[in-house]
Amino acid sequence: MNRLELLQPYPFERLRALFSGTTPNEKLRPINLSIGEPKHDTPAIVQQALLENLHGLSLYPATKGLPGLRNTLADWIKTRFKAEINPETQVLPVLGSREALFAFAQVVLDAHEPGGFVAFPNPFYQIYEGAALLGGAQPLYLNIQAETGLPDLSELAKQDLSRVHLLYVCSPNNPTGAVFTQSNWQTLFDLAEKHHFVIASDECYSEIYLDEDNPPLGALQAASQLGRPDFKNLLVFSSLSKRSNAPGLRSGFVAGDADWIAKFCATAPTTARPCLLPFKKQA
Numbered sequence: 422m423n424r425l426e427l428l429q430p431y432p433f434e435r436l437r438a439l440f441s442g443t444t445p446n447e448k449l450r451p452i453n454l455s456i457g458e459p460k461h462d463t464p465a466i467v468q469q470a471l472l473e474n475l476h477g478l479s480l481y482p483a484t485k486g487l488p489g490l491r492n493t494l495a496d497w498i499k500t501r502f503k504a505e506i507n508p509e510t511q512v513l514p515v516l517g518s519r520e521a522l523f524a525f526a527q528v529v530l531d532a533h534e535p536g537g538f539v540a541f542p543n544p545f546y547q548i549y550e551g552a553a554l555l556g557g558a559q560p561l562y563l564n565i566q567a568e569t570g571l572p573d574l575s576e577l578a579k580q581d582l583s584r585v586h587l588l589y590v591c592s593p594n595n596p597t598g599a600v601f602t603q604s605n606w607q608t609l610f611d612l613a614e615k616h617h618f619v620i621a622s623d624e625c626y627s628e629i630y631l632d633e634d635n636p637p638l639g640a641l642q643a644a645s646q647l648g649r650p651d652f653k654n655l656l657v658f659s660s661l662s663k664r665s666n667a668p669g670l671r672s673g674f675v676a677g678d679a680d681w682i683a684k685f686c687a688t689a690p691t692t693a694r695p696c697l698l699p700f701k702k703q704a
């Protein structure tokens with residue numbers, strides 16, 4: 422079967438079809454539960470940086486991104502996650518995390534015979550499933566537990582992990598908001614090490630939290646604290662889309678295992694923005 426035919430329609434398309442012919446009650450204020458789009462303007466500092474760098478549009482950006490951008494990203498990772506990242510080898514700017522999440526699976530799966538597994542939480546951000554199917558792998562759905570809002574890692578441990586090549590995790594989780602603890606990360610790192618699979622940690626929502634004193638733990642932070650500073654078989658995916666109200670900018674980064682970053686970079690799926698966006702927290 423053609424792999425494209427395996428893809429499910431996007432849930433929003435299905436919703437649109439279900440809603441067609443329905444007229445909402447005009448007296449009620451609708452709550453839009455469809456695509457997760459920021460509801461505020463892109464901050465002026467981002468708009469200004471873009472305007473000031475329009476001259477860069479006449480140039481092709483380097484696949485690795487500008488050194489200044491990589492340094493800025495590494496600095497931010499250090500401040501936010503207390504993790505040391507080599508800006509030369511361990512971080513790569515990408516054109517949106519969705520695209521990177523998809524492309525990275527193709528890189529990982531290329532090293533394996535078709536038919537292996539890509540595991541991810543269920544419910545899930547749909548790109549994980551599409552990336553698995555188009556990469557010739559089978560999805561392995563890890564149901565999210567009602568009590569924790571996280572996938573059941575003991576279920577994962579019961580699987581034949583020799584056939585799992587890639588595991589997506591999403592922390593803070595979409596849709597539950599639950600965050601992996603250090604002990605969850607310890608379990609995952611141990612399993613990944615033992616069974617040689619790669620962890621793709623989707624941290625698109627890492628900067629959206631209520632308690633200013635306790636930002637969510639990230640995978641790079643957990644790996645550093647657990648004595649794994651080389652981030653072997655771990656890649657984190659981050660994005661400006663949600664944290665900076667800028668999904669139209671298509672700007673994010675991947676960071677972690679230098680070997681995977683090098684392989685990913687060789688496929689050139691990603692190019693840096695022609696301007697250096699300040700990765701500072703907004704007041």
Ligand SMILES: Cc1ncc(COP(=O)(O)O)c(C=O)c1O
Pocket residue numbers: 457517518519520546591595623625659660661662663668672673
């Ligand atoms: C869990 C999750 N990951 C990644 C993304 C992709 O964000 P972007 O491609 O804009 O960086 C989204 C967007 O909705 C998301 O919900």
